[in-house]
Amino acid sequence: MSTLLGNEIHVFLVGPGGVGKELLHQIQETKPEIRVVGLGNSRFMHFDPNGIDLDSWETLIADEPMSLDGFIERMVSLHLDNSVFVDCTSSEAVAATYATILQSHISVVTPNKKANSGPFSTYLELQNLSEDVKFLYDANVGAGLPIIHTIQTLRRAGDQVIKIEAILSGTLSYLFNTYDGSLPFSTIVRHAQRKGYTEPDPSEDLNGMDMARKFLILAREAGYALERSDIDILPFLPESCFDAPTVEEFYQRLADYDEQLSYLVKDAADKGAKYRFIGTLEDGRATLSLKAIGPDHPFYHISGTDNIAAITSRNYPKSPVVIKGPGAGATVTAAAVLANIVQN
C-alpha cells in the first residue's frame, strides 16, 4: 500500500479503552517505526507531531477538551506522510467520519463494526474510497482470525463465494458447545456470565444481534448487497426473554424455557446431532438460526468460545475452507488492528 510505505507511520487513535489501550501497549513493545501523533478519548485529546510518549499517554491526554471535528481537523492539517486514523471506539459518530478522512488521503483502520454493518450505501462508499489510502477492518469479524482476508483473497482471484456458514459469537459458541441438557440452559448462561463470556446483560448476546452485524459484513465481503434487515434471525428463545426489565427477570424467564430446550437438545443427541447457533449465507439469503448438525459437519467438534467459519466457493465446491479459533479479546483484536496498520 503506497501510503503506508516508508519508514514511519503516523497513528491518530481515538478510543484508548480496552482494545485501544492494548494497541498502544503493543505499539510501544514492538513497533518503533510507529509514531502515535494524536490521541483522543471521550473527554480529552492530545497531539504531538514528534510522537506522544507512550509511557505517560494516560497523563498527557488530559490536554485539550475532545471534539471529534477538532481531532480530525488537526489530523488533516498536520499533513504527515503515512497517516492512519485508528478508531477503537464502538461509536456511530466516529464511524460516520471515515469517508471524510479517506477523502483527506488518510487511511482508516478499525475494529469498529458500525460503518460496515450500517447501510449498504455507506459500506460501498467506503470500499470505493479505499484506493490510494486504505480502509482496513480485518478485526470486524473474528478479531485476528483470517476470515475477512480469506473471502477478499478468493474474490480478488476471481473466485465466487457460494456459501458461508459461521459462528461469530464466542458467547453463543460457548453456550451450545457446553450445553448438553444435563444442566439447565439458564444455569449454563449464568456460568458463562460468571466466566466473563457474556455482556453484563446476557440477553444482548443471546438475541444474536451482534453476530448478525458480523455476518452481514461477511455477506457483503462475499459480494452480496444486503442490508441489516435482510439478515433473518430466528431466535431460539421466546420474545419474552428479550424484553425482560432486569437481568434477574431475564434469567427467570429463561428458566421457564429450560425444559423445552433440554428436550430439543436431548432429542437431537439421540439422533447423533448437536445444536449450534449458525449464520448461513446461501443463494444470496442470510439466516441466523439454531441448527442440528451431525458429526460430519465441521462445526460439530468445536469447543470453548471458538469462532468458526466455513467458506464454500466455486474453487472450493466440496470441502470448504474452514477457519477456527478465538474470535474476541483485547490482545488478538489489537494485534489484528496493528497488522492492518503496518500492512504493506
Next chain:
Amino acid sequence: MSTLLGNEIHVFLVGPGGVGKELLHQIQETKPEIRVVGLGNSRFMHFDPNGIDLDSWETLIADEPMSLDGFIERMVSLHLDNSVFVDCTSSEAVAATYATILQSHISVVTPNKKANSGPFSTYLELQNLSEDVKFLYDANVGAGLPIIHTIQTLRRAGDQVIKIEAILSGTLSYLFNTYDGSLPFSTIVRHAQRKGYTEPDPSEDLNGMDMARKFLILAREAGYALERSDIDILPFLPESCFDAPTVEEFYQRLADYDEQLSYLVKDAADKGAKYRFIGTLEDGRATLSLKAIGPDHPFYHISGTDNIAAITSRNYPKSPVVIKGPGAGATVTAAAVLANIVQN
C-alpha cells in the same frame, strides 16, 4: 504494494503446464487488467509487449527457442511498469534466478517451493530483496489456504509463534483419514493411487519429503532459521519400502508391513485415538511423525484429502488458530498465484 498499483499488470510466465495453464485461463476469464507479455515453456518462448492473445497462446508460444537467461534478459529490457515474473515450474534452475529478477525491480510470484525450501541463506536473501518489489509465494504451502498469510500476519503485529502442527500432504492426510485397519494399508494406498491422490510412484508421497519441504517453509515463516536437514522425518514405513526398484515391488514390500500397521492402528482405536502423520514445530525443533491423537485434537476429525494447520502463539496460547481445507489442485493453486499477482 507500490509496484503493483496502477491499472495494468505485466505478467511474464514460465511453466504453462497444469497450474500455469489454469492460471492463464483464470487471467483470461476474470482479469482484463493483466497483460501476459512473456510466456516460456521448456522448449519455446514468446513475447508481445501488447499482450499475448490468450485464445491462441499454445500456438503463439512456438516462436523462439527457450533460454532462461534470454527470457529474463528480454523481460528486464522491456522495462514495463508493474512487471511480475510468475514461475509455475518446479525447477531449481528457475528458482535460482529470483534474486536477479528482484534486483531488476520485477516482482516474483510463485507456487514453486524450491527457493524457499533450499538453503536458509537463499530464503533470507529473497526476504531481504522483497521491499519495493515483492516476492510472494502463498501457494507454497496449502495452495489457496491462508496458512503462510496467517503466520506472516501474526508476526507482523509482533506476535510470536510458539507451536505449529500441520498436515500438508493431501495424500498422507487421505491415507490416515481412511485407514482404520479393516482393509490392508497397502490396499488403501492402491485405492489412493487409483483416485489420482498420489504421485505415479506413491513412495514419493509416503516418504514425507514433500511435506517436509512445506513444513520447513512454515518454520522459516515462523522465524526459525532451520535448514532442510534440521527437519526430523520419522518414517512410518521400513527403509526397504523406499528403495524398491519398481512401484510393484514397493507395493510388495509395503504389504509385508500391513499386519504391523494394522495392529498399531487398532490398538490406538481401542484407546480412542487415531494416527495422523503430523509436522510439529515446538521449541525450535521440527519433526514429522506418525502421532496417535485423541478426539480433543483438532486433527482427529479431518477427512478426505484436506490439509490442516494449527498455530499456537503468544497471543493464541490456549486455543490455536486452525485452518483447514483442500491444499492442492491446479484450480486453487492458480487462484492463490493470481491473488498474489493482483495483491495490493
